[in-house]
Amino acid sequence: MxxxxxxxxxxxxxxxxxxxxxxxxxxxxxxxxxxxxxxxxxxxxxxxxxxxxxxxxxxxxxxxxxxxxxxxxxxxxxxxxxxxxxxxxxxxxxxxxxxxxxxxxxxxxxxxxxxLEHESALSRLMFTPLDVHLLRECPVPLHFVSHVLHALPRRIVAAVDPFHRDGRYAGLNDRILREAAKLASICNAQLDVIYAHDLSSIGAAEFGFDNASAFFSSNAAKKLFDAQGEAFRDLAERNDIPAENQHMILGDPAKVLSSYADAYDVDLIVMGRVAHRGIGRLVGSTVEHLLYKMPCSVWVVAPESLEG
CATH class of the missing domain: 3.40.50.12370 (Rossmann fold)
Structure with a gap:
């Protein structure tokens, strides 16, 4: 900077x-x-x-x-x-x-x-907290601080979704990695990149199957997994992320990121924000899951355009 x-x-x-x-x-x-x-x-x-x-x-x-x-x-x-x-x-x-x-x-x-101001689930149902409004509308990187172990982060994780099917966010993953790499350099911190992919969120109908069990028992799931892995490696390599710092983990993104952050004493997770059916959300999961349940602080990167 x-x-x-x-x-x-x-x-x-x-x-x-x-x-x-x-x-x-x-x-x-x-x-x-x-x-x-x-x-x-x-x-x-x-x-x-x-x-x-x-x-x-x-x-x-x-x-x-x-x-x-x-x-x-x-x-x-x-x-x-x-x-x-x-x-x-x-x-x-x-x-x-x-x-x-x-x-x-x-x-x-x-x-x-x-x-980060922790709000109860009931409170969030009654009204939208300021933090969620900021997450949806803030035009600059937004750092919500909570669960601080070190004033200056020592371990940083970038959460990406290279298989996002909305073309409006084609460059968001690269922005996330650039921002994370810049932070890691400033803080002299270790940087890992995680792609937490959840095949269960993919509709079987997209691939011509009448039900999910037929999809997952076919070769289509393996082909999709391989394609996701290739997209993730391409993204990481063009951003100079070493292979040993690349982690592709199967599971619900919120649970994967939370478990990883807890197990490895992660100080900061860098994520991107996308618009989803008019509701502000983060790549891979809901605002509530990622903001209020993460055991570490988060750094949110907005797309180039805030329209969505």
Whole structure:
């Protein structure tokens, strides 16, 4: 990354520290990049308090924002001593998603970093969390930080799907590997590439079979497996991934990636985002499976075009 690169760290409005601070600082230091820390404040109780007049409410809001600004400066001070160029900002806004996207448009960033906010399954059924909205709409690489073992990642995995049948995403796997390789180089980390393929997700009708059992008992499944393997090797080789770091594993992608990350103490998984029937998702599985069940942090790469 160039000297002009900047990372944006989005932090909680509650003045809470998190591992995302350490990860953002470590990445910025290793990449020789600047770090912009921003909090999008909006406290419902403070914003709608009905027992005081509007002037008093405004003074309370201004006071809270100023306290938060000073708190961010306190967090930034030790990072600056490490040689990281850090700027801070606090914005009072009811719709953080819209403001984040405006910031990213007006202030180009190499990546956005944010602590993953774990939501219950019931909560996700009731409304769409900010993290999922960001995953669908963020135009730059998006790093959700959770389960941090090392501030600077030591083991990175790139998850690819070279057999994706939607031509709109033909170049996404190469982008994932380029991004992962760049991160691995910055962090001096080991990089492995995984293609978790799930034949059960393929409709037998696509291959002229009336039922799945006929498909899997035929040579068609073997031919498909061989074709997938060839596509995966071609992808890895043209991106200079050594054979010993290539892993093609049969199984549900979410389970494969989660098990691999847990077994090998993976710090970070780099994945691509694709549009699927109008619903934001990641290559190979659902947002919920991959975001909320992974035992490590994730780095999400968007396609060249966000339309889909």
């Amino acid at each position: 160039s000297e002009q690169s900047r990372f944006m760290l989005v932090v909680s409005p509650l003045m809470e520290n998190s591992p995302a601070f350490d990860r953002a600082a470590a990445l910025a230091k290793a990449a020789d990049a600047a770090l912009h820390i921003v909090a999008f404040d909006y406290l419902e109780g403070l914003a709608t308090a009905g027992l005081v007049n509007e002037q008093a409410l405004e003074q309370m809001r201004v006071g809270y924002v100023e306290r938060h600004r000073q708190w961010l400066e306190d967090q930034a001070r030790p990072l600056r001593k490490l040689g990281v160029h850090v700027t801070t900002e606090v914005v009072w806004v009811a719709n953080p998603l819209k403001e984040i996207l405006i910031h990213l448009k007006e202030q180009p960033m190499a990546a956005m970093i944010k602590a």
